[in-house]
Amino acid sequence: MRYAARAGDRDLLVEVTPEGRFLVGDRLLAADLAEVVPGRVWSVVVDGQAHEVAFVGADRVWVDGDEIGLAIEDERVVAAGRAGGRSADARQEIRAPMPGLLKRVHVAVGTAVSEGDALVTLEAMKMENELRAAHPGTVTQVAVGEGTKVEGGTLLIVIRSP
């Protein structure tokens, strides 16, 4: 079985051989993997190099003290040719990260935004938090109006990138 992995800013192609060895790129690794805390913490020793890996979020992993993004796709997806995370960039969905009050909407459909531009102001935890654009693009949807109380996860803004 082959997998495409994106760990931090590294893209890796990993094949698990029938013998249960790992082929990373063209290097065959004799990796000793041990599940320390079921489903949560792993110890990985590769040729004496000891690493500790903890799964801290759906797409985030803690390794040796650092937190990095992690995405794995198996060969069916790989075959389909979609690379990890790319598609997410084309269409940005800004969702409420927590319940709160939508204080202000700073953009409208059609507004061109650059990376870092403020899109909406959400009041939560007694603070006003500005949600910003992660990539440049054009606002294609404003799903909620000012003054609305929103739940965590509510879609607020959609942006399309060129």
Next chain:
Amino acid sequence: MRYAARAGDRDLLVEVTPEGRFLVGDRLLAADLAEVVPGRVWSVVVDGQAHEVAFVGADRVWVDGDEIGLAIEDERVVAAGRAGGRSADARQEIRAPMPGLLKRVHVAVGTAVSEGDALVTLEAMKMENELRAAHPGTVTQVAVGEGTKVEGGTLLIVIRSP
């Protein structure tokens, strides 16, 4: 459902009413029980008194910083009239608490022993550990001979109390 509980040196009769309240002895308690760590740690608040309970062993429980013995029997057993823990005293089984080498056996069948008497010497963890009688009685069985390597849990000595 009624339960007989022995917590530390206290015997308690507990009845759970159909409404899910607790009748302890003749006192009806409005207890708020919350499972904090599934199957492991509970928070128990009775009339404002807050207690923390952790299950640390098959018959041991941690409560508010202290470890005590705990045995629960439901009404079928209660009805059978056997009180918690009593029967254990009549027949003492001395078992190896860990793998080790049985260095010496200090008693034979028929030996009368008092509380605290050394029964066997087990070498484990690079130390010689003497297993002692918890109650007075007479040795009725010596299951293993000197010089034997034993697994944890192996029956070594049986003592009957008057």
Next chain:
Amino acid sequence: MANRGEIALRVMRTCRELGIATATVYSEIDRLSPHVRAADEAYPIGAASPRESYLNIERVIAVAKRAGCDAIHPGYGFLSENADFADAVAAAGLAFVGPPGAVQRSLGEKTSARRLAAKAGVPVAEGTMEPLRDEADALATAKRIGFPVLLKPAGGGGGKGMRVVHAAAELPAAWRASTGEATTAFGAPALLMERLIQPARHIEVQIIADAFGHVVWLGERDCSIQRRHQKLIEETPGPSVDEALRAKLGAAAVKVASAAKYVNAGTAEFLVAPDGTFVFLEMNTRLQVEHPVTELVTGLDLVALQLRIAAGERLPFGQDGVQRTGAAVELRITAEDPFAGFLPQGGRVDFVREPSGPGIRMDSGLAAPLTVPTDYDPLLAKLIAWGPDRATAIARARRAAREMIVAGLPTSLPFHSFVLAEPDFVSGRYDTDYVATHWSRPRAPEVSEGAAVAAALAAIARIRARPRPIAVGSSPWSRSAREDMLR
């Protein structure tokens, strides 16, 4: 205990050590929170919303009476700087662990505090000595003292509702936002204006005073590493503070405290300009989040001192009795995403590993499992490191921060790991602009290829291996999981 989270636990730990029984309040959503279990008695006081629970004066006092309490410790935040609460506690015949209502009133309203400090001969930033009347008044004042200016709620501190205004055009929006947040946070819309002093360091002085007029200062803390005018990292001694400046700041803090007839623990906040000149900002009339760094270098237990003073005792030492040894740094580990503008995140913590070892103290409200509500402050835990010198304290803090694992929601840990290895911070060259200048475009950490490969392999193993208990001393992956793959 009229609070929750790490501070409730920290205060109750000292109570336990002193043999003082504790009773705490808790909101509906906090039934499973650690402070409920740590207390001897715990009483529900209402819904999650602070107004319904931790800010509800009547209910808190009713519980204290029912439980037969002798004193109430407010912690920080919530009712800790509410003069009416302090008065109500006293009126109920209970001791308030903090300064009396009169003192809180004279220092809590920021323009009154500015007037008091100025009168005591302590410099304050140019600005209004009375609350602004309206937006027009604000504009006029801003033009008089010159942009950039700072809009601040007059009703309370902690950085909430503060706005920097660089030009007249920004004033309307800033006025709206600050007024709104001031109302939310302090129940009063009143604002004041100060000239913005930038670059500057935020340096505060811990003081403690008894009811007999003795005031002692316990050293300073540099709290310049902030986001949204709220602190993320604090340390003592301040790397930019020499003995002369330290003595001046200490004397100024004592002046303000004495002028206010201050009692119990408090903190005088100052802004220090690069040339060493400083202005008084405000007095925090409560225990500070960052009090542990002062405890680590002085060897004092500030909560124990608070309780003794609240019980009417005298300060057990004078200014000469205060010794400071080594250096300490505190990391505020918050439920915020440092890669998304420190956006607070509620959620469920399902795994935690906290560090320990030489020089490390954790004051933590974390546990697993734990639901972190969005209704309260996002502070989860404080990692505090002591060392004989600043370099050792920082090395220990970094080592410990990198040992810590929190699964389930993003935390500020990646930010802390970055700062503790960042040359400007390590060399002590930083000010209140640090986060803006060093973390404006946060970058994920660069990990070695070995680490990246390890993460990928573990993730693949996790996908392939069905969860199973760990066999004694063996690896389910190397055993069973390998068998899986042979199928």
Next chain:
Amino acid sequence: MANRGEIALRVMRTCRELGIATATVYSEIDRLSPHVRAADEAYPIGAASPRESYLNIERVIAVAKRAGCDAIHPGYGFLSENADFADAVAAAGLAFVGPPGAVQRSLGEKTSARRLAAKAGVPVAEGTMEPLRDEADALATAKRIGFPVLLKPAGGGGGKGMRVVHAAAELPAAWRASTGEATTAFGAPALLMERLIQPARHIEVQIIADAFGHVVWLGERDCSIQRRHQKLIEETPGPSVDEALRAKLGAAAVKVASAAKYVNAGTAEFLVAPDGTFVFLEMNTRLQVEHPVTELVTGLDLVALQLRIAAGERLPFGQDGVQRTGAAVELRITAEDPFAGFLPQGGRVDFVREPSGPGIRMDSGLAAPLTVPTDYDPLLAKLIAWGPDRATAIARARRAAREMIVAGLPTSLPFHSFVLAEPDFVSGRYDTDYVATHWSRPRAPEVSEGAAVAAALAAIARIRARPRPIAVGSSPWSRSAREDMLR
């Protein structure tokens, strides 16, 4: 790192803080142990049995060479006091973090250490200055110096294989047992005999020396709370030690170290009689388990000093540079059943909650899940508390010990809770008989009726409620479980 458990983690923490990369060895059964994950590199060296792994000199050195190590830290136990190992490390061109083989030889063999101390003018207990030839020699010696006497392995310390002999009749059994344990523990059956000094306190002095002849002592530790001649609780300063005695003990320790041309960290153990007279017992040529109490009162990092000295550096301070502040106490939390004669227990830890907060340091090898093998020392973790005075240190240690939860196997915690509230210990009146006189018939703690009822109700709830995940901010028991019961 040629060790495992808490000491491997403690040493590697300092290495990380100093920027030193670490490689460790591990036995088959330790693949999942914390030290394997904490190290930068980890290499398997054999089966669980120490002889096959942690005591296997060739394999340890082979790993060190393969990993390209510059130095080997032996921790305590295992190869830490093995002179041949120290020589082999040096011969392999690596630095040994500890005294050289020659020093270990002159001090490791106990009769040789006694001769050396006596020659240096330091008092030793009446007894044999050469190993006993045989049982007959032992009997003759015992009769000469008079019962009760102490039989000790000449090959090593740590209390292993020691036997008190009150009368000639007990000698044969004691001889057999001690010879046996001496062989098992030190690979040498040789025994020596000393007159038993009882009552007495076990007080030791920490020293540190560089390769340039500088020797400094860092204060004493009272380690009289023992079972099987092995320590359970240590504290500094010793409650019975006044400045005069402290100075005498320090001077004696330095005399022995200088006479032995000692290098690196070491500990001189003494027995102190009620009248304040003392005898030298032995020199531990390694880092002690209880070194953290000395670190907490001196502010020093002994492991960092060990590494600097092993790298050929000079001691960065002299005797005058050593300041001691406050008091510290250490609890050894072991996998032993204090209600069954401290019988060691292997098993699986499936839940752990470790304490923290003001004044608390944990040096721990615990984690959950964790399999505790019976092949090694039963020490799981060390809880160390500091306070400005002894009473505060004890109060903090007790508070923290009672916060700690270990599920899956019995630990020494109930013993620690008892001692920390027991009047004789609290008032500092105790000696090496303490466990025998105060814990001979250990009684389970008396808990309040409320606590007993809470435990019973939780147990019943647990039986009745099927395990289910916790709903956010609600109690499955008060909700779902109640519903269950309505059926």
